[in-house]
Amino acid sequence: MKSALITGANRGIGLETAKQLSEQGLFVYVGSRDIKKGKATVEELIGNGFMNVQAIEIDVTKPGSVLSAKNIIEKEQGRLDVLINNAGISGPVPQSALETTTDHYKEVFEVNLYGAIHVIQAFIDLMRKSPEPRIINVSTSVGSLSLQSNPGWPAYDYAKYAVYGSSKAALNMYTVHLAYELRDTPFKVNAVCPGYTKTDFTN
Template identity: 75%
Template sequence: MKIVLITGANKGIGLETAKQLSKKGLFVYLGSRDIGKGEAIVKELKEKGFENVRAIEIDVTQPDTILSAKNTVEKEQGHLDILINNAGISGIVPQSALESSIDSFKEVYETNVYGVVRVTQAFIDLLGKSSEPRIVNVSTSVGSLSLQSSPDWPPYDYAKMVVYGSSKAAANMYTVHLAYELRDTAFKINAVCPGYTKTDFTNQNGGDVEEAAKRIIKYALIDQDGPTGKFFSEESNPETGEIPW
């Protein structure tokens, strides 16, 4: 049975991803900043017949909770097969390159960039004990420099979120370097945009959360012939899924 950790998984796309992976027979650690909320969700899931799901406290901005979560997974499982860095925040909107405060940048980067680095570095040894380790960094097409700078991109005039977008671009660069450093190993590491989805994050606008989760899971379960160090958005590119950085 493969072991999965999903950060920010007590609602939205993270929760749906946990549900679908559980149905596929994987053991899922449902990461939540508020362990009470996480445990309440897991209780509901088990009442609905979901198995192999366990709530675990992990706040990606708090190193002590990350270390505690790592120690728990190590004690209970001995390894980790899949890490899905899903936790993220959008920050205060609207976002202007001239008017957004440094504090706004710091707050968003703390979760979207530093949080990804903290969690990945903390769990890398446990992932290394897996025969097929996978890391999916949940990203967004809004973090693509190529698309953001192209007037031909459909959302060009309304997807201008400089704080959020730049944080995801930075996390994308981390993905590139991480994949490069682990290129000669069994690791597969990719950035995946689940698409514009109906969640609290988008004020319930966009596509179905079930489809968004499927897009993440596709790259969490790729085989050894699958890609690494790539950026995928099947919403932006339905043909191959890959989009430019």
């Protein structure tokens, strides 16, 4: 049975992804910074008939937490087949390029970029044991330089996310370089934009 880890999976897009992967027969680790929330989510999933789901504590901003999660999965599964970096924050809005402080940039980048890097680097050796390893970084069109520069884009004038957009643009570039470095291996590396989706994140 293939295994998957989804960070930030106790709600929103991460939770829906967990449901769909469970339905496809994967063993899914529902990553949550707050293990109590993660366990409550898994109890609800099991109550609704989803199988092979397990809560795991992982705070992507804390290398020790990431390593602990990696050790648990290695002991229980021996490898990891799918890694979905879904954990993310928007930071306080609106976000002005001229007025938002660098402290706010650091807070958002710590989760959206550095957190994904922490997780990937910690799990890469475990994923190398999979015959078909997959890494997916959840991104957004708000991080697209082309779209943000296009006056014809419907969200062109919705300039509220200078910090969030910058963090996702950086994640996109990291994803491109990661895919390049792993190009001659069984890995497939992608960024995905789920679109404007009805979740707590989008209110």
